[in-house]
Amino acid sequence: xxxxxxxxxxxxxxxxxxxxxxxEKNNLQIADLTGFSNGYIKKRLAHLFKQYNxxxxxxxxxxILGNGFCNLNV
Numbered sequence: 300x301x302x303x304x305x306x307x308x309x310x311x312x313x314x315x316x317x318x319x320x321x322x323e324k325n326n327l328q329i330a331d332l333t334g335f336s337n338g339y340i341k342k343r344l345a346h347l348f349k350q351y352n353x354x355x356x357x358x359x360x361x362x363i364l365g366n367g368f369c370n371l372n373v
Contacts, residue, residue: 316343317363320356 309317312333319329326344330337348354351362 313343313347316340316347317359321360 315333316329319332324332326337326340330340333340344356344359347359351359353359353362
């Protein structure tokens with residue numbers, strides 16, 4: 300069984316990125332809203348995908364919400 304990190308252990312930037320994904324923002328919009336570059340956002344997403352063993356943003360949200368790692372009050 301693979302260990303998954305609880306949502307609470309994510310840093311504030313990762314939480315903000317995930318919240319913006321839930322709001323259906325694309326990478327460029329997330330970059331604009333956070334003040335980081337598109338490349339940086341892609342790198343953070345790649346890290347999250349690996350951490351949760353998923354390949355897409357949909358998979359990431361499914362893992363986080365489906366496993367009770369957070370609630371919708373983000």
